Amino acid sequence: xxxxxxxxxxxxxxxxxxxxxxxxxxxxxxxxxxxxxxxxxxxxxxxxxxxxxxxxxxxxxxxxxxxxxxxxxxxxxxxxxxxxxxxxxxxxxxxxxxxxxxxxxxxxxxxxxxxxxxxxxxxxxxxxxxxxxxxxxxxxxxxxxxxxxxxxxxxxxxxxxxxxxxxxxxxxxxxxxxxxxxxxxxxxxxxxxxxxxxxxxxxxxxxxxxxxxxxxxxxxxxxxxxxxxxxx
Numbered sequence: 501x502x503x504x505x506x507x508x509x510x511x512x513x514x515x516x517x518x519x520x521x522x523x524x525x526x527x528x529x530x531x532x533x534x535x536x537x538x539x540x541x542x543x544x545x546x547x548x549x550x551x552x553x554x555x556x557x558x559x560x561x562x563x564x565x566x567x568x569x570x571x572x573x574x575x576x577x578x579x580x581x582x583x584x585x586x587x588x589x590x591x592x593x594x595x596x597x598x599x600x601x602x603x604x605x606x607x608x609x610x611x612x613x614x615x616x617x618x619x620x621x622x623x624x625x626x627x628x629x630x631x632x633x634x635x636x637x638x639x640x641x642x643x644x645x646x647x648x649x650x651x652x653x654x655x656x657x658x659x660x661x662x663x664x665x666x667x668x669x670x671x672x673x674x675x676x677x678x679x680x681x682x683x684x685x686x687x688x689x690x691x692x693x694x695x696x697x698x699x700x701x702x703x704x705x706x707x708x709x710x711x712x713x714x715x716x717x718x719x720x721x722x723x724x725x726x727x728x729x730x731x732x
Contacts, residue, residue: 502592502730503530503565507556508715509574509599510663511632511655513540516573519719520726527727534559536576538659549579549607549665556583566590569730573597574712575663578608582667584676593729594676597722598683598712601693602667609663611691616664623660630658641685641711642718651716674700679729681722685711 504524508516514533524531536555538547556579560568568590572580577599584594600608609616623630632655638648674697682690684707690698697703706725710717 501529502567502569503532503563504569504571504726504730505556505559505565506531506533506571507536507573507576507580508533509576510630510658511539512573512651513542513654513656515540515654516651516713516715520715520723523720523723524726529727529730530565532559532563532565536579536662538662539656540654543656547659548661549663549667552576552579552662553582553586556580557586560587560590567592569593569595569726571595571597571726572599573715574599575608575658578602578667579662581673581676582669585669585671585673592677593732594678595726595729596678596680596694597714598681598686598708601673601691601697602669603673603693604669605666607664607666610666620660620664623663626657626660628660630660630663632657638711638713641683641713643711643713643716647713647716651713672700673697674702676702677732678703679725679732680705681714681725682707683712683714684709 506517513535517533521531535542536552537545570580570584577596581602609619635648635652714722
């Protein structure tokens with residue numbers, strides 16, 4: 501048995517994993533979907549990048565979890581990658597679901613066009629938050645109208661400081677035992693950073709023929725990939 505800690509991407513909370521959690525528990529594993537500070541039911545809690553890293557570490561330590569599979573989707577790959585290095589021998593595997601990956605000294609917005617200047621301006625204009633996305637943002641990702649409605653209804657503005665504060669990595673990220681899930685409808689090729697990490701020998705690439713939110717569009721297949729990662 502392993503313990504999965506599931507962290508969804510920007511604007512989402514633990515609820516985003518509702519269709520995945522029962523499949524993992526049915527296989528006999530512990531499952532801990534996590535809402536990061538400032539989001540969903542933790543809305544209003546001040547949060548920066550280091551807060552989100554600590555949220556994940558605290559979840560592992562509070563439950564004294566061992567053989568942990570950390571899962572980070574989209575934005576959350578950045579705090580998950582950092583937390584994975586902090587939990588030491590409790591870690592069994594990391595799964596990055598079509599996610600950003602942390603680089604020491606770099607922020608989430610660093611990879612955006614113009615170095616994130618427009619994103620920083622948008623955050624400033626919205627009281628320090630990245631506003632929720634309109635329904636049209638989810639078109640072309642293999643989602644039904646009902647699934648899009650679930651995502652938009654459950655989304656909350658994302659704390660801007662978590663996107664602009666730099667990551668801190670004491671060791672190379674490619675030393676982690678990791679699986680990277682590439683969702684092909686969101687982009688047919690992994691980023692240059694991910695290609696470099698895959699070349700290190702400790703990471704493997706898995707492709708899914710769906711969009712950026714597979715926990716909604718293909719929860720059964722996503723759970724299967726998680727279980728395979730846990731068995732590595």
